[in-house]
Amino acid sequence: MTTIKKSSHIRSILKGISWRIVATTDTVLVVLFVTCILGECSIENALKIGASEFLIKLAIFYFHERLWLKILSKQATTNKEIIYKSISWRVVATSTTFIISGIVLNAFDEIALYIALTELFTKFVLYYIHEKAWLKLPLGKIRRFFLGKK
Numbered sequence: 001m002t003t004i005k006k007s008s009h010i011r012s013i014l015k016g017i018s019w020r021i022v023a024t025t026d027t028v029l030v031v032l033f034v035t036c037i038l039g040e041c042s043i044e045n046a047l048k049i050g051a052s053e054f055l056i057k058l059a060i061f062y063f064h065e066r067l068w069l070k071i072l073s074k075q076a077t078t079n080k081e082i083i084y085k086s087i088s089w090r091v092v093a094t095s096t097t098f099i100i101s102g103i104v105l106n107a108f109d110e111i112a113l114y115i116a117l118t119e120l121f122t123k124f125v126l127y128y129i130h131e132k133a134w135l136k137l138p139l140g141k142i143r144r145f146f147l148g149k150k
Helices: 009-037 043-072 079-104 110-135 141-147
Strands: none
Touching (some): 009 043, 043 079, 079 110
């Protein structure tokens, strides 16, 4: 049996999809929370922001994932590597959330800022947990599944 040492593109895509499901759910809830507290509650805006993020950030996530694989020449496995990777993702993703929220809400104001800042904390924790969970699935497992090999 061959030992697989590198994450496949399929793994990065599936990891991105699983992350976007978690992250989009969080985004919709954060947008609802922030807008409702500030008296401008809108499920429609929450869903628009969530849907926009799903599509845009899925692509960004894939490239971020591949870049980190190239930088480290392996998956991030140590707590230190995962924390650095989480921080770099949060910078990119929180900035993107602020921009998307501002566009959907037609204002780059405190509401868009509060959404981005709230998400900064919730998603940092969720992303770290997501990274650790994906480490439980050994490299090559997905590749072998798609190629029909044991």
